[in-house]
Amino acid sequence: MKILSADQTRAADQATIKAEGIRSDELMERAASAFSDWLMDRLSLLTPHEVHIFCGPGNNGGDGLAVARHLHLAGYAVQVWLLPADKYSPDFTVNRQRLPTEVLCTHLKPKKLPSVSPKATVVDALFGTGLSRPLAGLAAEVVEHLNDSKATIYAIDLPSGLFTDAPQPSESAVVQAQYTVGFELPKLAYLLPQNARFVGEWEVLPIGLNTEFIHNTDVDNHFVNTAFLTGRYPKRPKFAHKGTFGHALLLAGSYGKVGAAVLAARACLHGGVGLLTVRTPAVGYTILQTAVPEAMALTDPATDFVTELPDLKPYAAAGIGPGLGQEESTANVLCQLLRKAAEASLALVIDADALNILGTHRELLDDLPPNALLTPHPKEFERLTEPAHDDYHRLELLRDFCARHRCYCVLKGAYTALGTPEGPLYFNSTGNPGMGTGGSGDVLTGLLLALRADQRLSPLDAALLGIFAHGRAGDLAAQQTGEAGLIAGDIVRFIGPALAELVS
Ligand SMILES: NC(=O)C1=CN([C@@H]2O[C@H](COP(=O)(O)OP(=O)(O)OC[C@H]3O[C@@H](n4cnc5c(N)ncnc54)[C@H](O)[C@@H]3O)[C@@H](O)[C@H]2O)[C@@H](O)CC1
Numbered sequence: 133m134k135i136l137s138a139d140q141t142r143a144a145d146q147a148t149i150k151a152e153g154i155r156s157d158e159l160m161e162r163a164a165s166a167f168s169d170w171l172m173d174r175l176s177l178l179t180p181h182e183v184h185i186f187c188g189p190g191n192n193g194g195d196g197l198a199v200a201r202h203l204h205l206a207g208y209a210v211q212v213w214l215l216p217a218d219k220y221s222p223d224f225t226v227n228r229q230r231l232p233t234e235v236l237c238t239h240l241k242p243k244k245l246p247s248v249s250p251k252a253t254v255v256d257a258l259f260g261t262g263l264s265r266p267l268a269g270l271a272a273e274v275v276e277h278l279n280d281s282k283a284t285i286y287a288i289d290l291p292s293g294l295f296t297d298a299p300q301p302s303e304s305a306v307v308q309a310q311y312t313v314g315f316e317l318p319k320l321a322y323l324l325p326q327n328a329r330f331v332g333e334w335e336v337l338p339i340g341l342n343t344e345f346i347h348n349t350d351v352d353n354h355f356v357n358t359a360f361l362t363g364r365y366p367k368r369p370k371f372a373h374k375g376t377f378g379h380a381l382l383l384a385g386s387y388g389k390v391g392a393a394v395l396a397a398r399a400c401l402h403g404g405v406g407l408l409t410v411r412t413p414a415v416g417y418t419i420l421q422t423a424v425p426e427a428m429a430l431t432d433p434a435t436d437f438v439t440e441l442p443d444l445k446p447y448a449a450a451g452i453g454p455g456l457g458q459e460e461s462t463a464n465v466l467c468q469l470l471r472k473a474a475e476a477s478l479a480l481v482i483d484a485d486a487l488n489i490l491g492t493h494r495e496l497l498d499d500l501p502p503n504a505l506l507t508p509h510p511k512e513f514e515r516l517t518e519p520a521h522d523d524y525h526r527l528e529l530l531r532d533f534c535a536r537h538r539c540y541c542v543l544k545g546a547y548t549a550l551g552t553p554e555g556p557l558y559f560n561s562t563g564n565p566g567m568g569t570g571g572s573g574d575v576l577t578g579l580l581l582a583l584r585a586d587q588r589l590s591p592l593d594a595a596l597l598g599i600f601a602h603g604r605a606g607d608l609a610a611q612q613t614g615e616a617g618l619i620a621g622d623i624v625r626f627i628g629p630a631l632a633e634l635v636s
Pocket residue numbers: 141144145159160163188189190191192193194195219221258259260261262263264265266267268271288289290315341
């Protein structure tokens with residue numbers, strides 16, 4: 133799914149209105165009735181509900197007024213509260229006139245705000261994508277009042293006070309919604325950790341925005357769901373052989389961290405690789421041969437950490453990092469690998485300690501071969517770039533980093549973001565908090581290594597599929613283990629089923 137900016141959303145509205153020959157209030161009616169149906173599915177008519185709808189002067193307020201009418205006609209006890217303004221949008225005015233006279237509709241006054249019980253349902257329709265500056269005065273007072281009320285707040289399109297595409301000043305007033313319900317496509321603001329306490333859970337409802345306009349619009353950000361991946365992971369051909377799926381080399385493990393190599397190796401095998409060879413220090417030999425008999429062990433001469441790069445000729449892809457340690461001779465191995473990878477046409481996946489080595493030897497970043505795939509979490513990423521002021525800044529750093537080094541970079545988080553050399557970012561939709569557990573990243577590295585070795589997949593598709601399947605495997609595993617009980621090995625067990633769902 134494309135993620136549109138506020139300006140692009142406005143243009144999509146206009147394109148829809150023009151293409152279908154409808155009035156703008158008819159499009160608003162679609163949005164309002166979709167929201168009302170969604171809300172009424174959650175509110176039972178049997179329990180009396182105090183529903184307060186707070187409306188601003190623009191089309192977000194217009195949506196709120198139309199929702200008030202729908203709920204009233206369905207039998208809910210609704211009260212509307214209007215934010216006074218010099219000017220109201222035309223569609224606000226249309227819906228103000230359409231509101232049945234029995235619905236109580238009151239202008240808000242400073243220092244005399246209505247009492248809202250903690251049991252009440254509040255619809256926040258103060259401001260949406262038209263917010264042009266942080267809230268102040270009465271609007272800010274209303275927002276603080278709603279946040280203090282402890283009522284359940286449902287925000288239409290955006291929690292009021294939150295910008296669509298940029299950070300707002302840290303002290304500004306923003307509604308803390310339990311649910312945010314948008315239209316047609318998700319917004320960037322929904323996906324960032326710093327906005328989680330405002331956005332709450334979110335959902336988007338279809339309202340039939342013009343598909344041709346959306347198709348022809350170039351965007352900076354995409355949201356990756358199952359539909360987005362359709363056609364990217366082909367069925368394994370009947371006459372396929374080990375070569376089709378590639379021979380991967382995994383450089384991983386050091387004394388005390390051979391488990392990371394085991395997890396990555398298992399994930400790689402379950403990710404469908406043709407052949408896997410693992411380079412570990414000698415201390416890993418017995419462990420690996422016992423725990424992962426399907427992999428070949430290519431033991432380093434040193435006992436406790438990897439010191440020598442093997443011949444790269446046999447391999448289609450190499451993964452380096454899980455449990456590797458940061459010894460100087462290991463750093464040399466990484467350095468040689470980077471220098472030789474391009475010549476050997478080797479796809480690279482770089483994780484964990486290999487990223488930390490890059491962080492302390494930043495000059496090595498200039499040697500990254502084209503299309504290398506890096507998988508840092510935010511702290512590791514900042515070691516490669518600079519500290520970010522906020523989540524939006526971090527995404528800009530990601531975009532710049534990938535463009536400068538012609539690489540793919542997976543910034544791990546709740547909505548993991550994939551940066552690409554071409555510029556667009558791709559936000560993943562699978563995964564759960566149970567996956568914040570030791571070894572989860574090693575599993576991702578192994579899976580990505582398998583998909584980068586698969587000769588049928590482009591670097592972009594391999595990365596998108598791997599990130600999505602990793603999260604989905606975690607979701608499938610959590611259904612059995614619960615989130616707290618989930619360990620990295622459980623994710624591995626569900627890689628196969630997660631990938632199977634993506635075959636198309
Ligand atoms: N495709 C869509 O997404 C659709 C969107 N609609 C709704 O339309 C909304 C956008 O409507 P608008 O563009 O009218 O914008 P808003 O309703 O978000 O707000 C615009 C109004 O607020 C004022 N304003 C902006 N910042 C302010 C501030 N800090 N303090 C006080 N006043 C401020 C502006 O002067 C203007 O009057 C969306 O968020 C959505 O709810 C729907 O009606 C139709 C379909």
